[in-house]
Structure formats: C-alpha cells, structure tokens
Amino acid sequence: MKKRKLKYLLAGGIVVAALAGMIYSGVQESMVYFYTPSELVQKKDAVQGKSLRVGGMVVERSIRWDPQTLLLTFQLTDGQGTVFVRHKGTAPDLFKEGAGAVVEGTWTPEGFFRSSNIMAKHSEEYKPPAHPETLESKKELFKSILKEGKP
Amino acid sequence: MVAELLRRTWAMTWKDVTVELRARERINAMLFFAALVLFIFNFALGPDRETLREVAPGLLWLAFLFTGMLGLGRSFQAERENECFEELLLTPGDRESIFFGKLAGNILFMVTAEALILPLFGILYNLDIWGLLPSLALVAFLGTVGFSAIGTLLAAMTAHLRAREVMLPLLLFPLTVPVILGSVRATEAILAGGGLSEVSHWLKLLGGFDVIFLVVCPLAFEFVLEE
Amino acid sequence: MGNWGFVGLAYGLALVVLVGYLVFLKGRLRGAGEELAALEQESGRRTR
Amino acid sequence: MGRGSLATRVLGGTAGLLLAAGLYLGLVVVPPDAVQGDVQRIMYVHVPSIVTAYIAFFVVFCTSILYLWKRDLRFDAVAVSSAEIGVVFTGITLATGMIWGKPTWGVWWTWDARLTLTAILFTIYVGYLMLRAFAEEPLAGARYGAVLAILGFLDIPLNHLAVYWWRTLHQPSSILRPGGPSVASDMLLPLAMNFAGLVLLSTYFLVERVRLERLRHRTAEVRLTRGRRG
Structure with missing residues (x-):
C-alpha cells in the first residue's frame, strides 16, 4: 500500500515538473500567429506565393475603396515597415484607420499583399463611449476620418 | 525492481511480436493501408505539385496517424476475440509491465509502417527528403511515442465498449491534438529547410507530452484492466 | 442583419439551449421515475 | 417524484431571477461599447x-479522482452529470462566440487559439459522454469515464501551450489579468449578475441531473435483485 502511494506521489511530481518546465520555456519562446509588416518586408523573397497572415495597424488616410469593383486597398504598418494590401470585397465593421487588423493572403511578386480575408483585431478594452479618455476620443476621430475616406 | 519491470515488459512485447510474425494480420494490413493512403492523396489533391508541397507535412502525418490507429485498434481486440484477457490479467507482477509491453509493440509496428511511408512519400511526391531523414525520424519517433501512449490506454478501454471501432478515433484524436500539432509544425519547418534548432520548442512540447503521458497512462491502465 | 440582430440571435440561441436542456432533463427524470415506480410495484406484487 | 425538493426549486427560481436581472441590465441599462457598439x-x-463550463469540467476532474479513490458511485454520478452540463455551456460559448465574431472580426469562425481550444475541449467531453453511453457494463463505464476525464483535464494545459504557439487572435482576457479588469465598472455589473445566475442555474441542473443518475442506479439495483430472486 505504501509503495503504491509513493508511486502516485512520484508520478504527480513528474507531471507537475514537466508542465512547469514546458510553461517556463514556453514563455521565453514566442510563436507568431501573424507576421508584422517589417518582418514581411525583410523576408519577402522567402515567403513569396505562400499563404500567410500579416497583422498591424491600418495607416491613417490610407484606405481607398471602390464600390464598383469592390476593390479595397490600404496600408498596414508596425511603425517600421509598411505593407500595401489589396482586398477584393468588403471589410468587417470594426476595420478602420488607426485600428489593428490581420489579413490572410499571399505576398505577390508585384510588391503588394493580396488579401483574401480581413479580420479586425480589437483590444481587450470595453468601455462605454462617454468615457472621457484620450484613446476613446481618438477612436471617435478616426471614425469621422473613415467616413471622409469612404465615399 | 526496474530490471524486473523491464524483463516482464520485454516478455509481453516478445509475445505480441511473435504472434504478429506468425499471423502477420496486423502489420500487413498497416503497410498496405499506408500505401493506399498515399495513393489516394494524389487523387484528392490533383497533380498540382505546389499544393502538394505545401500540405506535405500534414498529409504525411495523416498517413502516419491513420495507419497507427489501425494497429492500435487491433492491439487489444485480438486478445478479446481469443478470450485471452483473463490470462493477461493473471500475469504476475504489476500491471504496468502489460502496458509497457503493449506500448512497445504498438510503437514498433507504427515505426515500421512509418519507415515505409516516409521514403515512399518522398518518391511518389518527388520531395527531396533524403538529407533530412535523421531529423524527420526524431520528430516521427517523439510523435509516435506520445500518440501510442494514449492510444494503447484508450485501445484497452474501447475494447470493452459497444461500437469500439468508432470510439477509439473519437477519443484519441481530440486528446492527441498537442502531439499532432507539434509533429506537423516541426515536420513543416524541417521540410522547409530549417534545422532542429528552429523547431526546438515543438520538440520540447512533444518531449514533455511524452513524459507526462508515459507516467500517467501506465498508472491509469491499472484502473482500466480491473475486473 | 444589424447589431441588434446578432445580439438577439445570440441571446435567443442561449435561451433555447438552456430551456431545451431543462425540458430534456425533466423528461428523462419523469421517464426514469415512472420506470422505477412500475418496477417496484411489479416486484412488490411478486413477493406478496 | 417529478419535481425536486423545495430547496432545489428555490435554487432554480433564484437563478432565473438573477438571469432576468442580468439580462435587463445587459440589454437595456448598460450603454453599448464605444468601439464595438451593441454587439458587445x-x-x-x-x-x-465559458467560466461556468470550466468550473463544471473542474468538478468532473475532482469527482473522477475521488471515484477512483473511494469507489463510491455518488462521485461518479456527479462527474457524469457535471460533464453533461459543461458540454451544454461550452456549446453556448461556441455558438455565441461565433455570432459575436461575424460582425466583429468579419468571420464566423477562425482557427484562433481560444476558439480552437474551446472546440477541442468540447470534442473531448462529447467523447466522454459517448464513452459513458457506449459502456456495456456500468461499473466499467464509470472507471473508464474517470480515467478519460483525468487524461482530458491533464491535456488542457498542453493544448493551451500548443495552440498558443500556433496562433493567437482573440484579445487577451479582460477580467483575469494583472492590473485589474479592463472592463468599465458599470459593464462589470451585468457580467457578475449573469455569472452568478449561470452558476446557480448549473448547480440546479447538477442537482437534478444527479437525481436522475440516482434514479437510474436504483432501477438497476431493483432489476438486479429481482433477477437474482427470479
């Protein structure tokens, strides 16, 4: 009976140690769900033609939208690199200038990113609009800019 | 005590391998099925070489896993059909040796199938994998151990269920998602030309998974075999 | 579909699932209760 | 026989009242989110x-260990009941998440980390319920179920690591994070109200579901003794 208890204790210890070790080493390694624009600019020859995702902030005043051809173009930036994106179709409501977005698609030889899917990435902040915070008022501002940009 | 465990485990594995060498009902089916899977992928995906190259790691692992599943399903059903379960339980010593014996057999059969699939895959789909074989073999082995550890336990469990053929994959695949994900990603990076250092965190995940389930599964096995 | 459409869909679905589960649970409870009652009655008659 | 005890009915009633209040607060009183609008x-x-589902699965894990240890079928009854309730709430989480994702992200589903993890969790516990349904012998089913529940629970952190390394799009947790919640305080109230309501409701479900399991055990017992006599 005592041997059995020891066995379970030992097993529990190994499991906890293995989990802790993995989580500890996992924190140090960073995997990416999407490339940042500057990474893409650096690697663009290696990733040409491969399907991948790019995430960044939509550059202000960069959105152009043609309702006839449904062609949407904009720029994504991470502060260092900038990528031109072309998208056929509509974008989600939360997609706007100055906000984060992730696009799926391929890097083309012509030097732009052909997107097949736009996903708006929003922050974990939840606030009512009346909140007198600079970030919020800024977002309101972008909304009005967006309206000017979209005919 | 460890020597005793090893001896019993070896006896168990040897029994399974001998049975298999005589009847060859499992390994033949596995090898033929593996070849068929590779064959079918070609029709499912069309002749486009580029698409094939992109999805190659996933396909390779699908072939591994489906073939492995075929073997796992047989590992306890043969005992059940021949009514050997009671005799199995009468084996002296800890139940862990039965588990490790069965596990070693399952890993052996799965690795044998993989040793066929990997070169055949390279030939049929024109992939240059020959220089990468050692690192691919390491990833394949780590993935196979984790998959088989949970698989052996679940195979023992599902052998006593109604609808056992469907229940094994239904329980096994969700539980082995970390192994599948880790193996496929690591294989992808290796095929893309990255060295082992580039996939070190996936190898760590696979290794950690193997350690945890090699410790937990034999202990849980006791509760499964209880009569 | 507007914003409220999505909100209505989400809340409606959650409500349907929860109420559906409750009805299903009550149904099974009634079934099991009746089965047990019938069984007890039957075996009671037999022992007598 | 059809209805629960007075205490259970009070429990169910309180849950209903809390949920109604939370619904009113969340749908009418609280203002919409600044960025997302009413969809939020x-x-x-x-x-x-999802929090309720996680609690339910944790209960499954604990009672499964207790069952293997003490071999008391009452623990198993709680485990299987709690698993069923966890699956129901995970289902609601997945469905409402998809409905939220369409207008917010522009897609019903994406293979993002949190979504993938929740889907894996769902499949593991659906598998558990199927295992319980397919067991030929109830006692063996209880043991297998307990083993599977323990394996499944240990699998959660591993899935977490694997999937997070793979991809992340879902925003970080808003409430459980260092530095306090990032949800405005008047929005926390309906959240807390609904949370309390759902926990009470799932407790009510649990009590009733365990009662069902006990009824089934008794039926099996009666059948067994009758079989022996006859």
Whole structure:
C-alpha cells in the first residue's frame, strides 16, 4: 500500500515538473500567429506565393475603396515597415484607420499583399463611449476620418 | 525492481511480436493501408505539385496517424476475440509491465509502417527528403511515442465498449491534438529547410507530452484492466 | 442583419439551449421515475 | 417524484431571477461599447458561460479522482452529470462566440487559439459522454469515464501551450489579468449578475441531473435483485 502511494506521489511530481518546465520555456519562446509588416518586408523573397497572415495597424488616410469593383486597398504598418494590401470585397465593421487588423493572403511578386480575408483585431478594452479618455476620443476621430475616406 | 519491470515488459512485447510474425494480420494490413493512403492523396489533391508541397507535412502525418490507429485498434481486440484477457490479467507482477509491453509493440509496428511511408512519400511526391531523414525520424519517433501512449490506454478501454471501432478515433484524436500539432509544425519547418534548432520548442512540447503521458497512462491502465 | 440582430440571435440561441436542456432533463427524470415506480410495484406484487 | 425538493426549486427560481436581472441590465441599462457598439452585449452571456463550463469540467476532474479513490458511485454520478452540463455551456460559448465574431472580426469562425481550444475541449467531453453511453457494463463505464476525464483535464494545459504557439487572435482576457479588469465598472455589473445566475442555474441542473443518475442506479439495483430472486 505504501509503495503504491509513493508511486502516485512520484508520478504527480513528474507531471507537475514537466508542465512547469514546458510553461517556463514556453514563455521565453514566442510563436507568431501573424507576421508584422517589417518582418514581411525583410523576408519577402522567402515567403513569396505562400499563404500567410500579416497583422498591424491600418495607416491613417490610407484606405481607398471602390464600390464598383469592390476593390479595397490600404496600408498596414508596425511603425517600421509598411505593407500595401489589396482586398477584393468588403471589410468587417470594426476595420478602420488607426485600428489593428490581420489579413490572410499571399505576398505577390508585384510588391503588394493580396488579401483574401480581413479580420479586425480589437483590444481587450470595453468601455462605454462617454468615457472621457484620450484613446476613446481618438477612436471617435478616426471614425469621422473613415467616413471622409469612404465615399 | 526496474530490471524486473523491464524483463516482464520485454516478455509481453516478445509475445505480441511473435504472434504478429506468425499471423502477420496486423502489420500487413498497416503497410498496405499506408500505401493506399498515399495513393489516394494524389487523387484528392490533383497533380498540382505546389499544393502538394505545401500540405506535405500534414498529409504525411495523416498517413502516419491513420495507419497507427489501425494497429492500435487491433492491439487489444485480438486478445478479446481469443478470450485471452483473463490470462493477461493473471500475469504476475504489476500491471504496468502489460502496458509497457503493449506500448512497445504498438510503437514498433507504427515505426515500421512509418519507415515505409516516409521514403515512399518522398518518391511518389518527388520531395527531396533524403538529407533530412535523421531529423524527420526524431520528430516521427517523439510523435509516435506520445500518440501510442494514449492510444494503447484508450485501445484497452474501447475494447470493452459497444461500437469500439468508432470510439477509439473519437477519443484519441481530440486528446492527441498537442502531439499532432507539434509533429506537423516541426515536420513543416524541417521540410522547409530549417534545422532542429528552429523547431526546438515543438520538440520540447512533444518531449514533455511524452513524459507526462508515459507516467500517467501506465498508472491509469491499472484502473482500466480491473475486473 | 444589424447589431441588434446578432445580439438577439445570440441571446435567443442561449435561451433555447438552456430551456431545451431543462425540458430534456425533466423528461428523462419523469421517464426514469415512472420506470422505477412500475418496477417496484411489479416486484412488490411478486413477493406478496 | 417529478419535481425536486423545495430547496432545489428555490435554487432554480433564484437563478432565473438573477438571469432576468442580468439580462435587463445587459440589454437595456448598460450603454453599448464605444468601439464595438451593441454587439458587445453578447459578452454578457459568452463570458459567464465559458467560466461556468470550466468550473463544471473542474468538478468532473475532482469527482473522477475521488471515484477512483473511494469507489463510491455518488462521485461518479456527479462527474457524469457535471460533464453533461459543461458540454451544454461550452456549446453556448461556441455558438455565441461565433455570432459575436461575424460582425466583429468579419468571420464566423477562425482557427484562433481560444476558439480552437474551446472546440477541442468540447470534442473531448462529447467523447466522454459517448464513452459513458457506449459502456456495456456500468461499473466499467464509470472507471473508464474517470480515467478519460483525468487524461482530458491533464491535456488542457498542453493544448493551451500548443495552440498558443500556433496562433493567437482573440484579445487577451479582460477580467483575469494583472492590473485589474479592463472592463468599465458599470459593464462589470451585468457580467457578475449573469455569472452568478449561470452558476446557480448549473448547480440546479447538477442537482437534478444527479437525481436522475440516482434514479437510474436504483432501477438497476431493483432489476438486479429481482433477477437474482427470479
């Protein structure tokens, strides 16, 4: 009976140690769900033609939208690199200038990113609009800019 | 005590391998099925070489896993059909040796199938994998151990269920998602030309998974075999 | 579909699932209760 | 026989009242979110359901260990009941999450980390329920179920690591994070209300579901003794 208890204790210890070790080493390694624009600019020859995702902030005043051809173009930036994106179709409501977005698609030889899917990435902040915070008022501002940009 | 465990485990594995060498009902089916899977992928995906190259790691692992599943399903059903379960339980010593014996057999059969699939895959789909074989073999082995550890336990469990053929994959695949994900990603990076250092965190995940389930599964096995 | 459409869909679905589960649970409870009652009655008659 | 005891009915009633209040607060009183607009109101069902589901699965894990240890079928009854309730709430989480994702992200589903993890969790526990349904012998089913529940629970952190290394799009947790919640305080109230309501409701479900399991055990017992006699 005592041997059995020891066995379970030992097993529990190994499991906890293995989990802790993995989580500890996992924190140090960073995997990416999407490339940042500057990474893409650096690697663009290696990733040409491969399907991948790019995430960044939509550059202000960069959105152009043609309702006839449904062609949407904009720029994504991470502060260092900038990528031109072309998208056929509509974008989600939360997609706007100055906000984060992730696009799926391929890097083309012509030097732009052909997107097949736009996903708006929003922050974990939840606030009512009346909140007198600079970030919020800024977002309101972008909304009005967006309206000017979209005919 | 460890020597005793090893001896019993070896006896168990040897029994399974001998049975298999005589009847060859499992390994033949596995090898033929593996070849068929590779064959079918070609029709499912069309002749486009580029698409094939992109999805190659996933396909390779699908072939591994489906073939492995075929073997796992047989590992306890043969005992059940021949009514050997009671005799199995009468084996002296800890139940862990039965588990490790069965596990070693399952890993052996799965690795044998993989040793066929990997070169055949390279030939049929024109992939240059020959220089990468050692690192691919390491990833394949780590993935196979984790998959088989949970698989052996679940195979023992599902052998006593109604609808056992469907229940094994239904329980096994969700539980082995970390192994599948880790193996496929690591294989992808290796095929893309990255060295082992580039996939070190996936190898760590696979290794950690193997350690945890090699410790937990034999202990849980006791509760499964209880009569 | 507007914003409220999505909100209505989400809340409606959650409500349907929860109420559906409750009805299903009550149904099974009634079934099991009746089965047990019938069984007890039957075996009671037999022992007598 | 059909109805629960007075205490259970009070429990169910309180849960209903709390949920009604939370619904009113979340749908009418609280203002919409600044960025997302009214769609954000889906959060008041989505977040409490997943927390409730996690609690339910944790209960399955604990009672499964207790069952293997003490071999008391009452623990197993709680385990299987709690698993069923966890699956129901995970289902609600997935469905409401998809409905929220369409207008917010522009897609019903994406293979993002949190979504993938929740889907894996769902499949593991659906598998558990199928295992219980397919067991030929009830006692063996209880043992297998307990083993599977323990394996499944240990699998959660591993899935977490694997999937997070793979991809992340879902925003970080808004409430459980260093530095306090990032949800405005008047939005926390309906969230807390619904959370309390759903926890009470799932407790009510649990009590009733365990009662069902006990009824089934008794039926099996009666059958067994009758079989022996006859």
